[in-house]
């Protein structure tokens with residue numbers, strides 16, 4: 001008899017790992033199926049290698065400023081491998097088994113209601129969590145398939161620093177990897193069909209554009225690749241929609257993601273997809289099939305590791321406990337360029353009733369003392385001073401975002417945030433001062449001014465009597 005599991009988890013990336021550990025912790029009989037290696041994109045080809053590359057490139061640029069020497073690319077690669085090795089045990093099959101999850105190697109396919117097949121063996125499940133992630137999208141540019149092309153999956157296999165790199169795409173991957181390679185010494189061109197970092201405010205994108213340009217990156221925006229011509233020596237030339245030609249030894253394609261749903265049997269299971277092929281989930285992370293849940297890059301939600309983990313945890317506990325708890329709609333994001341761009345909630349104040357409060361880093365003492373004043377903290381504020389979101393650009397913007405995220409999630413007002421003592425001098429002062437400045441402006445209103453006058457008069461009267 002095939003065994004019946006409480007939760008079958010398909011995919012062992014962040015979503016699958018967190019979802020299966022959550023279920024096992026609740027005492028559920030949990031099986032996780034992974035067809036490559038547990039850890040997923042974040043560990044092997046995403047966050048961990050890219051953040052290590054950025055750190056190595058920053059160090060290399062600073063070192064070059066002192067010694068004039070070029071970094072040895074082998075050392076950069078070693079540093080990336082070491083970071084992955086240090087983090088990998090937490091995502092390993094052993095750690096999953098220790099948490100009570102049974103790990104199976106293989107490709108899962110849904111075959112009937114409540115049934116799946118893994119390597120020809122049937123598994124019956126009460127609930128399933130689909131967490132198969134996404135892979136890089138390669139746009140159909142004539143000649144691209146024959147060029148020396150890498151994606152975020154394969155760029156880590158480069159054994160030599162490319163002399164010239166053209167990046168197709170203008171999102172976080174293009175900007176982060178573009179800046180890192182430029183700082184290591186590659187001549188980088190970013191070719192973005194629209195503006196770079198299109199999800200961020202224009203002011204934030206402009207600061208990153210300035211930084212990329214200062215690092216020697218050619219940023220070609222509103223321009224896309226028409227064709228790619230390759231030569232026998234392995235180099236290629238990208239011809240663009242504006243008639244420009246950009247030469248490259250390596251092309252890096254960073255043009256978005258495609259969900260991994262092929263061969264999963266989602267049709268059979270009645271799991272609906274959107275037009276982009278992403279699994280549609282509701283606020284409780286349930287799909288159109290009541291016993292199938294999904295989380296992470298394979299869904300229509302934004303593609304971040306933290307979201308994959310939080311959503312998978314909610315999906316697993318809802319599935320196991322029979323709940324329908326919703327996930328939070330407050331989603332922070334950080335692009336780890338220098339300067340970092342961090343944003344949460346509403347970032348555009350053009351709707352009626354919204355206002356902005358902005359403090360630039362050239363008015364922030366910590367930034368002045370460190371000589372790193374390119375950036376700002378900007379709050380979007382609604383009625384009664386409620387903080388609805390904002391953007392932070394600058395050093396450590398990602399750390400400062402945690403406070404702003406908490407304020408948005410808790411529905412805090414600028415007055416409440418202004419009343420929290422902050423240590424001096426920190427980059428968080430920019431967020432704090434933006435809140436103080438808005439709260440203070442509220443005190444200048446005729447009603448508040450009258451109240452202040454009245455209180456002062458009463459205090460004077462009392463003091464006079466003493």
Ligand SMILES: Cc1cc2nc3c(=O)[nH]c(=O)nc-3n(C[C@H](O)[C@H](O)[C@H](O)COP(=O)(O)OP(=O)(O)OC[C@H]3O[C@@H](n4cnc5c(N)ncnc54)[C@H](O)[C@@H]3O)c2cc1C
Nearest residue numbers: 011013014015035040041042046108133296297303304305
């Ligand atoms: C270069 C880069 C940098 C990034 N940087 C950041 C960052 O700084 N911060 C951030 O929050 N996010 C970042 N991301 C995004 C982040 O990596 C993803 O959002 C996250 O890894 C998604 O996790 P997941 O579990 O949904 O999918 P994945 O990590 O892709 O895991 C899916 C797993 O499912 C397995 N699988 C697929 N199909 C099957 C099947 N049929 N049967 C069994 N197993 C299967 C796959 O082998 C894989 O292991 C970055 C991404 C990239 C590419």
Ligand SMILES: NC(=O)c1ccc[n+]([C@@H]2O[C@H](COP(=O)([O-])OP(=O)(O)OC[C@H]3O[C@@H](n4cnc5c(N)ncnc54)[C@H](O)[C@@H]3O)[C@@H](O)[C@H]2O)c1
Nearest residue numbers: 139169170171172173192193194224254255256303334335
């Ligand atoms: N720091 C982070 O959190 C981080 C870092 C890297 C990646 N990620 C995640 O990974 C996902 C994928 O990143 P991404 O940068 O590939 O995708 P993206 O979807 O964010 O950006 C893709 C960019 O490529 C452009 N583009 C698409 N087709 C093009 C073409 N043919 N020619 C030129 N430009 C083209 C788009 O206009 C867009 O600017 C993101 O959604 C992000 O959530 C997160």
